Structures are given as C-alpha cells and as structure tokens.
Amino acid sequence: MYQLKLICIAIVLSGLVSCNQTAEKKNTSQPVAETETDTVQNDFKYWTWITASSKKTDESYKEEFTKYSSNGIDAVLINTNTDPELLKRLTPIAENAGLEVHAWIMAMNRPGDGVALQHPDWYAVSRDGKSCFDTRPYVDYYQWLCPTRKASREHVLDLVEGLAKVEGIASVHLDYIRYPDIFLPVGLLPKYDLKQETELPEFDFCYCDVCVAEFEKIHHKNPRDFKNPAIDMEWKQFRLNKIKAVVDDAYKIAHQYDKKLTAAVFPYPEMADHMVRQRWDKWNIDMVLPMIYHNFYNEETDWIGYATAQGVKDLEGKGVELHTGIFLPDMPTDEVAQAIQLAKDNGAKGISFFDGNAITEEHFKVIKVFKE
C-alpha cells in the first residue's frame, strides 16, 4: 500500500492522472482481508491546530474551514485564547463545514492571563528562587502557573469547564500541560545559545513555598536542600503526579459535559518525563496527540514511526487513542507522505498538522491521495 500511495502521490503531484482509478483497479482484485484493512485505514483521522482571532469574519472562517474539509481534514483544534464566546461563534461554522471541533487551551503556561496576573503567587518558581510572574524562562510567553496551589489549579480547571460547556465541541484539548522544559529539544538549543547537559536551576520548577511544604510533609526532606535534585526520584515523581492530578480533574470535568479530553504532549512518555516532567501514559485521558516534531530533535523522518510506536505500545490496553502530531513548516511533500504512512504503520489512529496556515496546496494533495 505504501508503494502504491507513493506512486499515486508522484502521479498526482505531476498532474498526470487521477490516482483514484489506479486505487480502484487495485481494490477489485483485493482479497477480503485486505479490503477490510483499507476500510479501517479510512477511519484514520486528519487534524490541524489553528489559532483563532475574534477580528476575522464568519465568512472568512467559513472559507477557511471549507478549505480544510474539502481537502481531507476531519478535525480542527481551535485555540481561542480560552475564550468560550469566540468558541461558541466558530463551532457551528466549523461543524457546518463538516469538521469536528476541539477546544485547544494553553493549560499551565498562561501568557497574559488577566486573572492570573492579579495573583503573583500563582506562578511557578524556579530552583534559583525566581517566579515566572516576572522572570520568564527562555521566552517572554513562558508564564507558567504552579500545578500544586489550590487557587492556580482551580483557575485552570475553571477555564477547562468554560470550554467544556460549549455545545458541539468534541473535546477539550490540553496544551502546555507540563512543567517548563528542563531540557529544550536539542535542535532548538543553538537558537537560545544554550548548552543543557545537566538540570539547570533557572529552568527547574516548581520550588514555591506550597510545593516545597507539601513535598516535605510527605517525604521529610526539602528539595531546596538537595545538592543534585535531578537524582531525587521522589521529587521527580511528586511533580509528575501534580500534572497528572490536574489532567485527571480536567477529565472528570470534560466528561461531566459529555466531552472528551485530549492533549498535545511530548513525543513519547519517557522522553516527556525527561524533558518536561510529563508522564502521559499514566493519565486519565481519551486521546493524546504527541508532537513528534522530528526536526526539533535533529532526527530523521523514520523517527516519527519510532516515537509513534513507542507511545502506542505504552498505551496498550488503556483505551487511549494516539494521533501523531507533525510540525509542517518547510516539510517537503514526500516527507509528509512518509510521515502519514509511518503514523499509520505504527498504530496511530490519525495525524495532526501544526498548523493550519502551514498546510500548502501540495500538502493537501498528499492528504487527499491517502483519503481516496
């Protein structure tokens, strides 16, 4: 099938003939078992992440959503900056265009959050004692909240509830549901002129009074006294559990409104654990969309298959679907075709593209060939 698709893509891209005819011819001689596999493959879902603006008109959204659906995209993950009103406006437009809608929220990283900014103590504190309220790691939009404090986690969960209430959405989609990167993707380090060979204090969170006190109560040791906090397993586990607790509460809220919970996560569980203290194979969640952005990690295309398989294996028997996430900008069409095939071959239930604006006409042609 892979060979056939690649040939089809080559033909379609060169504009010679419709690939449909080739596929149909092939199917007529297929044994039953293989036809069934093809049917299953048609359930493979195509998604894209988009960021919405209240300034754009309904008409322009109708046009954008129709472009996606007519080119084989099944679902959109819409970032409305956690604005339920904008989501209420856009959801019927997307649905009418034939798309499934997911409400994308930046969960623990809340840049410019007007409510949170009134509470400087809600923000995560680094090992060197600086708060994300005024000292932001890496980039100005890194304004992380503490996942332990009652008020900050309840604020995030209230926002989840606001989105979950919106009629017609399929899921609330958690993004930035983790700690700030203790290790950045290797491919991004030169951009920040950084070397990260150990866990550096300015990127290590959260050492706020509430986190430290709660940890001390359970484990009778203070993380601020650790000579090398990276090797203290309880301290690592404490933080993995804190993120899991937010997710598990968000799951209850989403389900209370008959919505699913989905999340954008790091490539596979151990890698997510190592880089951002995120262990998503242990969460109560319906679907995960790992951001398998091979270009961020200086990996080759086949790594998309490796990371997909790794996550699928870890989720076995848990009833959680995995949909591979791809970083599209500058990705050549043949690589996009390979990525789709690798996701399919390694057990993903779909593929999501970051982001909608980056999908070119040539990319759409590739997707359409797979859908035929």
Ligand SMILES: [Zn+2]
């Ligand atoms: Zn804290």
